[in-house]
Amino acid sequence: MTDPLPEIKTDLVSRFEDDPDELVERTELPVGWHVDSPDAGDRFQVARLTHLLRAHERHGRGWAGAGVDDVLLEVSEQGLLTRENVVVRDAAGTIQAWGSVHDRAGGRMLFVHVVSRELHGAEADACSDALFEWARGQARAIGAARGLPTQQIDTGAFEDDERQARWLTGAGFRHVRTWWQMSRPxxxxxxxxxxxxxxxxxxxxxxxxxDREGSDLPAEEDLRAVHDVLEQAFKDHFNSFEETFTEFLRRTREEPGHRWSHWWIAEIVDGEGDPEPVGALVGEASESSTGPGSSYVSYIGVLEAARGRGVATGLLRTIIADAARRGRGSVGLEVDADSSTGAQRLYSGLGWRTKYVTQSWHFDVPVG
Incomplete structure (x- = not known):
């Protein structure tokens, strides 16, 4: 069970086109096949989407980690304010492909592209084309609602997934970044x-x-401090887009592994004034029915003025110690393989090793 959300006024609105037929007009699907919107209340549909996602992961990196909660994050009513979904059904009504978009921040839209591993040839290609056409249409809708001239589509792929890379290249996407997915036992x-x-x-x-002792919810002041530190720490990093406080809070809160007890602040307290937040770490928890669970570093940021004082090392040691005291078996994180900050050396020095590799692919959609 995830922790409750503080009562903070939201400025979030849906900017999507909710009728997939309006966006998929050019792709020729096989006879009897059609696009549709998934029903999160139908457990058989949710099970099918979970199957497709797990097969996608298994092919791309060798094992599956996604579960029902990951699918519900994309398709449930809770997530649909900032997300929209489409599925491709065959003539028998079986879902053979699934696309999901996330209005992540001004100018950046995330895109999940999953096609059944049981499909091949023209059928698989047609499903892929339909998902790309739908995503471009959603990007235009979001960009227009935000008043932008261009809307970025940001999607990911496993390094060894040759089929996905072929489709992305054919659709005009550019491979722009490589990420090391690291784990520390x-x-x-x-x-x-x-x-x-x-x-x-x-x-x-x-x-x-x-989350201070004696309080069920963290103070809004603390949450804003975490948001401010991360926004400042990452403002010059690759593909950084400004994200409002409510966008950030809602998105991180929605994650299946969210726990307020895994959010830390680092403060300078050696002066005469009030404590000054200079670092933050947002972590998540992953439970397992077959062994010890794990912790995950979703975000870690340190203000430039405080770098060199051991803030990042202190935050990482904190989540490692916390995981050990909770009986967790590992701590995971993601690092930019092309980063010039030296983060890789810090993580390697503390025991992290690369487990698998992912990629970021981008496509810029002219809104007008």
């Missing part, structure tokens, strides 16, 4: 890396949870 002594993962201090830097 638990080691003896991890629980004692920091005195107390909930609150500790070193060399004038205090590391503490945002």
């Amino acid at each position: 638990g080691e003896e002594g991890d629980a004692d890396l920091v005195p107390d993962p909930t609150d500790w201090e070193r060399k004038g830097i205090r590391f503490r949870l945002v």
